[in-house]
Amino acid sequence: LLLAADLPAFRPARNRLTHPQGRVQLRFGRDGLWYAYESDPGADDWWPRGTPDLDPVGALTGLGGGDEL
Template sequence: GGRGGLAALRDTWQPGPGPLAEAQAILADAGLPGRPKVWRNRLTQGNLQLRYGRDARWYRFTRSGTEWRMDGPPSASPVDLAY
């Protein structure tokens, strides 16, 4: 994750609607339980959360108890992280 991953972990910001709408549609089609919820730069569905970084990359987080933990390298496309 590097510097971008650290920022994705700590920063909450409001990007334009385009990237989040695209990711929301991808998660809705991924067959995961529940509906994707959007809040600022975060898209959450069940135990999966995708965070859109200021570097225009997506970061995958998974829930571990009450915490979110980064799960793998970032991607320019949310489709790569919706598994």
């Protein structure tokens, strides 16, 4: 779905998909929803952003990344 939406190939690890630049992460919750998280470059802390969604692309909507995603 992410590639079909012209987004880069996110790296999978456990229940997470991480953007190649390491700034945005999608996490799949036990409730079946995708949650978007953001981090500052080089930081190890992640902050929830946006609204959870059944669709990973929908969870990224509203992050304002545009060309950065």
